[in-house]
Amino acid sequence: AQTVTQSQPEMSVQEAETVTLSCTYDTSESDYYLFWYKQPPSRQMILVIRQEAYKQQNATENRFSVNFQKAAKSFSLKISDSQLGDAAMYFCAYITGANSKLTFGKGITLSVRP
Amino acid sequence: EPEVTQTPSHQVTQMGQEVILRCVPISNHLYFYWYRQILGQKVEFLVSFYNNEISEKSEIFDDQFSVERPDGSNFTLKIRSTKLEDSAMYFCASSGGSGRVDTQYFGPGTRLTVL
Numbered sequence: 001a002q003t004v005t006q007s008q009p010e011m012s013v014q015e016a017e018t019v020t021l022s023c024t025y026d027t028s029e030s031d032y033y034l035f036w037y038k039q040p041p042s043r044q045m046i047l048v049i050r051q052e053a054y055k056q057q058n059a060t061e062n063r064f065s066v067n068f069q070k071a072a073k074s075f076s077l078k079i080s081d082s083q084l085g086d087a088a089m090y091f092c093a094y095i096t097g098a099n100s101k102l103t104f105g106k107g108i109t110l111s112v113r114p
Numbered sequence: 115e116p117e118v119t120q121t122p123s124h125q126v127t128q129m130g131q132e133v134i135l136r137c138v139p140i141s142n143h144l145y146f147y148w149y150r151q152i153l154g155q156k157v158e159f160l161v162s163f164y165n166n167e168i169s170e171k172s173e174i175f176d177d178q179f180s181v182e183r184p185d186g187s188n189f190t191l192k193i194r195s196t197k198l199e200d201s202a203m204y205f206c207a208s209s210g211g212s213g214r215v216d217t218q219y220f221g222p223g224t225r226l227t228v229l
């Protein structure tokens with residue numbers, strides 16, 4: 001079965017510090033795409049960052065970056081200079097084909113301490 | 115910036131009643147999706163829709179569910195006879211359908227409560 005595992009249910013970070021959220025996945029496909037989505041208390045799903053598996057370079061988006069380890073099937077999200085607005089649930093997800101379904105992990109709740 | 119919209123934001127219904135959840139995808143997108151999230155659980159795929167027909171569906175999407183694109187802008191999810199376990203957040207998403215893997219953009223969700 002194709003799965004996404006987010007083993008840490010909760011994490012906490014001090015404002016302005018850096019935090020890394022872990023994700024591992026399991027797929028037999030060679031071509032796939034990975035995503036991190038943020039879900040604040042409003043419960044809207046907001047795209048944070050995406051990574052194409054064929055690209056060796058890790059994606060970055062302002063304070064957000066990923067550490068993509070293809071051989072280990074690991075896709076962690078690093079948030080630098082954490083802000084109070086980063087407090088949310090974060091979901092790791094992947095997709096294996098164009099216009100196919102997203103498969104999500106269970107999510108991790110991130111709290112930011114002022 | 116274009117966005118996916120969903121109505122209503124919250125729907126309360128009695129068990130056994132029919133509900134229709136509405137979505138307006140991003141205007142130039144070609145692929146549409148419904149996902150659901152039971153409170154405290156992960157987001158689960160229900161169905162994808164392209165060119166006026168279902169392209170993929172999950173085992174959750176049984177005969178009680180149906181989808182429709184009644185006009186050029188709306189995309190609806192109908193639950194024919196709601197059950198208590200249908201209580202969840204329902205998300206609509208859309209993607210460009212360029213042939214590559216396009217990012218799916220999500221709407222704000224409809225919270226469905228079945229009493």
